[in-house]
Amino acid sequence: MSSWAGQPSVKGSSEAMRMMLLTFSSVGMTFTWGIEMTYCTPYLLSLGLTKGQTSVVWIAGPLSGLIVQPVIGVISDQSKSKWGRRRPIIMAATLIVVCSLLALGFTKEIVSFFIADKQSAKVPTIALAVLALYATDFAINAVMSCSRSLVVDTLPAHKQQAGAAWASRMSSIGHITGYGMGAVDLVSLLGTTLGDTQFKQLTVIAALGMLASSSITCWAVTERILISVKQDSRRAAAQAGRFRVFSQIWSTLLTLPPRIQAICWAVFWSWIGWFPFLIYSSTWVGETYLRYDVAEDAKNSSDPLGDMGRIGSMALTVYSLVTFLSAWILPLFIQAPDDESFTHRPPASIAPWIEKFNKVKPDLLTAWFCSHLIYSAAMFLAPFAASFRFATVLVAVCGLPWTIAMWAPTTFLGVEVNKLGAGEPASGSYRRLSVSSNIEITDRSSGSGSGRLDHVSDAHAPSAGSNTGELSGVYFGILNIYTTLPQFIGTFMSTVIFAVLEPGKSPELATDAHPSEHHGTDGPNAIAVCLFIGAASTLVAAYATSKLRYIP
Template sequence: MATLVGQTHIKGSTETVRMMLLTFATLGITFTWGVELTYCTPYLLNLGLTKSNTSLIWIAGPLSGLIVQPIVGVISDENTSRWGRRRPLMVVGAAVVAVSLLVLGFTRDIVAVLVRDDEQARRPTVVLAVLAIYVVDFAINVVMSCSRSLVVDALPLARQQSGAAWGSRMSAVGHMVGYAAGSIDLVQTFGTAMGDAQFKQLTVIAALAILGSTAVTCWSVTERVLVSPAGAKEQSIMGVLRQVYTTVRHLPPRVQAICWAQFWSWIGWFPFLFYSTTWIGETYFRYDVPTDGKQSKDALGDMGRIGSTSLFIYSAITFAGAFVLPMLVKSPDDEGFTKRPPLAIAGLVNKFNDKKPDILTTWICGHVMFAAAMSLAPLATSFRFATTLVCLCGLPWTIAMWAPTTLLGVEVNKLSGATQNGAPYRLLPHEPDIELPAVGPGGAPVYPESPQDATASGMSASAELSGIYFGILNIFTTLPQFIGTFIASIVFAVLEPGESPELAEGGGPNKVASGRGPNAISVCLFIGAMSSVVAAFATRKLKHL
């Protein structure tokens, strides 16, 4: 059998710095997702696509997640590179994402070099833009899958909630920076050195962000290396697929319950993430722009800035929640061990800890909050009200990014052999001072090399399961996106057939008659709210397993 050798090492002199460096790649990932989610829908509409066709193009996201993450999870689990299992794939994925982002941002310029006629260039431009979106989605899923597994590999069971919380925090920072960049006029601020349009400059910044953030994490973390016995053969692609299929069919009950809760949750989150910016912009054009005959010269830029300004407020709430909420929720370690507070405040601290909700209750509350906000979406008749509803989803999104990752990380550590109090948890030391792992050179933690020492410290003995299980969780995250895409395409075809009046060539806000029928995106958001109610009941079942 292959074995992991060496020691996991994270640079940094304090726990906070180490967690930031370990999860820093998440910042670039979410910045890139933010640019794509904010601008690509209006960008495709600006190229003349219908909303129904645009919704079908967004099948790239779930398709890439469904195919890439489970396969990459297995491949990275068995990667024998001397640089570790996760980091080499992260570097390659980030490089592909950066190149594809530049192609996406400068699609018109690239096509114009080969096709001079604007009318003839229209179809190749659309094809190249869609192809670039697909490549970005496939490659960024490689970075996401490996970065999540890296966190699980590097941390013992007692630190899984902390690692997931820091991932959520870095995600919030990435969204906030991305929406802040999108809400200002970059061309007016920085000139045309990075491009002569808002979208071009954002793709350049996103390319630098994904490369830089991935480089920081890969530099900061030293992985254990997988060593295969002499003569061992690498698993074929069919073997990988069979392993994924077999694992999906035989999921442990709690892992299966987490996956189904994620499934129903993401039927609700899919339309919110992909269409909320466009929805806010369209609501602005429908109800808030005075019909004085003036046409917008850059409807795409206007819609992107209006949506980004609203989502910047939303991401600021997400950012605050990512730092505060984990401190108000019981961690998986709290039930087995609680640090002794000073005697002067022991009573107050113990009462506070007793009142903390567990992470399952918190996740259920997140589902309910999101459902309540999005059920009011069809009633939005001003972009301010639409912005308020979006901002109310900030805390539920924080919980959605943090709770399932924490719960699955704990289950993976249990399955890998971590123990606690004789049960499948980590063993507790007698003294709280030795709860932290051993300290290596420079004050950074190092984790045990032998399986026996690994079990004693609460760490996975081999951590071989994290890649495939997080890949399977992503299957249950992406399958509902196919359902959401199908629902959205039907709703758009029925309620808003044809090109977008706001963004198609020759269009603008004045082509939209105020109050003309229900907004199709509002209907999709309402359907998502109903799915989140089901997710709340699915999550509640975990309490009985």
Template sequence: MPPVAQWTGTPKVKGSSESIRMALLTASLIGLQFTWNVEMTYCTPYLLELGLTKSKISLVWVAGPLSGLIMQPIVGVIADRSTSRWGRRRPYMFGGTVLVSMFLLLLGWTKEVVRYFVKDEASAKSKTVVVAVLSIYGIDFAINAVQGSCRGLIVDTLPISKQQQGSSWASRMVAVGSLIGYGAGAIDLRSVFGPMLGDTQFKQLTGVAALTLCLAVGVTSWAVTERVRVLDVDVEEKISPIEVLQTIAKTAMELPRGIQAICHVQFWAWIGWFPFLFYSTTWVGEVYLRYDAPADVKAAGDLTGKVGRVGSMALIGFSIITFVMSVLLPFFVRSPADDKASGFTPRPPKKIAGIVTELEKHKPSLLTAWTMSHCLFASSMIFAPFVRSLRSATLIIAVCGVSWSVACWAPFAFLGVEINRISQSNGHANSHANRYSDEHEVPPTIHLDGGLEAAGDKVSNQGGDTGKYLGIMNLYTTLPQFVGTGISWVVFSVLEPGKSPELSEAPPGEQHPTDGPNAIAVCLFIGACCACFAALATRRLKRMQNY
């Protein structure tokens, strides 16, 4: 029988109230989402301005799924076995944040860095593209290590009864990060900071993103105290790189049915979300340039900044709706843990007991809300090829905020519940095979502030496999992005084989015509169709798990 991990200490979060503790625990996601937004909002128009075609840019965005495929599972498995006195997650959060910040600054100042070393103008242009692409790969690989550690920290710290609450707070922080990111992108930062952070909007944003990520991760790292894993040298050896890969492959092939069903939903959902997240800002900007922009807008310069600001304005509405729904929905949606909970149920005051009881009866489950969110996303994006105005594009982008608030919440809530159930089962199975000393004893129940909960509550994850299962689910989030990349490459190659007439400075002979369908809109339409399959997979999860 494999040894059960031993621990010292109790997970704690600073703060005078539960809301403050939840906010501090999930604050790192603000910086993460801000960074993702800068990359997804500005990098596509930036690369188009450098002269890349859309089909080549779609291959550049393989960086996202490739880094997620490699980094999150590997970092998850290694972190699960970490015995650092700082905890299992925070060292990787800190190290990854430093790397992300360095690559962000390199991306913003790519032209200046290349021209410092390369004096020939033609050679400098080609090398600028290469360095920009390498910077994007560096950001994606490093930020996936940070993201996996931040999510793992939430699951590790919270007991099973608070997994949905933690996921909903994480969704709120993602929405806050999006709102701040798109808000910063929508205003002219040069008029705010002057030349201090650079002479273009893109440079300003990369600097602000690096600073925001460092602050957000620093706040969470300061506020959270992790349990420390104790290595028993008599029964446990250090894991080799080959064993890491073997562990990941074995876990992926033998997933518990509940986690496997959640992963299947994620697979179909993310084929739909991939083009939305990476191309929606550029699509909104192109709609504006094709149908609404003044004739002389291109001559004014800094097209990347203009398209980014127009797209960010549209996505501000998306972020506001995401934030509002992430705050309100948890009050009107039944938690997956509630459906199977037993024991004491708190009674409301007698005067409002009837109303509260009636509302509780008609509360939809989180699984139903997840299904409806797929349907709403599909019904919005299916209209993308027919949009002919900035107002219409902004409207359908904003509506998707409802779906995104659930997409950032539901899968992690269900996964957290499943991980904790598995951990409890393993703990019960091994309870007679292992006895801890008083020094290394795991507290019987763990609360957010390090205290003890009611005796009937269920303990936080004790099996040490949080990072592994989060990494596996991330495989099902990144693999469909390869599918989305392939789809977008084919669509761009067929519909827009030349350089962008809206954003590049290429001569007319190298540009694709603007009288055909918009290729990004077609990718969004295909994503809508895949969201329908995600809705069907969610219904199968309901039948399988009886949530």
């Protein structure tokens, strides 16, 4: 049994406020992701890269997720910092994100400080932009890993769905804010104080937002402090040596409980479908606009990157609005995974109506299954979009399944990880501190106004106990492996499709390219083809999700 000091707590006078503060770091993360998804692809194209080269650059996302989240998860699981296991890493990684975003936005200015000749500076500018993008992705994955684990560490099993729902809500706020700002001409609105282009200003705002949101969560949450870790001889031997972190990841990966493994496979197939949407959807809407909706003489804009980014941001603003509403409304219409014992009794006057309503409410697994089908149906229509309005509608529809895609896997994994430690039979080494059923985030009337999580202390815990979320870091890291591996598949798929259908530079952005480097716009849009193939993969995810119901 591991030894711990202190009690976890979250500041706030109500449960809603504590949930909001606990998950507030999601706002900055999704805001930053939104800026990346909207502007980085056209930004890289504007520097002179082809779409095929850009798809290779985007391997940064899956590579960082594959390496960073499992490793950071294991490292944070074993951290004995006096500030807690997760928060120091969250703040350190956030500072790296801030510096990387500023370097990404002001790449040309940084390079021109050392190299005056524009032609000579072209390659270093591309190199610095790619390096900054990689650093941003690697660091933000560290923040994401520890933020997810912080929620699992803090909440008992019956609160995991509520925690995941609140994280989804905070994410939707970040999305709608980021896409909304991207759709506005910030240079005209704010002047050139934060930069003379839309992209520069957005990177500055994203850096400030990331710093603020992470700081708020770290300020609001107090973690238990890990004093010592006791491990059985088999696991200690597996972790011996220089590569003990990777040994723990590998040994845990090989002994995943059946339900956790099923969750991972459903995520794997769904992310083959989601990856091209997340990376290229705004660019696809912008290209559709330039192909079908803009007069030929209006295409020679002085800022095609800004034009395409704003059109894409408009579509993603509508998408994020759907995501925002879904994140707040859907939890009211979906049953909790398994916790009828914690359902509050409604007033007697409306109890019969509530009872009837609860009987027809779908559970989260059914909602997850249906979300796969909705996404597939929308993206199967992508190659037939001949108007940016229709493309915008398809993107907006995907807001609903994306909400559930961010909510369901983390909920089910959080519940399973907590169950593993509550004495239920399953493979794996995770054990939970308290098996009592009355763990709540309780209101405190003391001066601090914080809500303490009344876990049983080590001195009085059952002999089978260990800390809630003791190994949540490694399990969420493994889930992220199943999230990132399909992104490599998606990157390879995109590279091949772009090489075949659009081998030259983007005609919308590479205005100085030689005519031989341009491709025509009469054939199918390459991004739309990627979305179509991804839709087929999501059907497989729906099948994998349906099987989860029959696994004990």
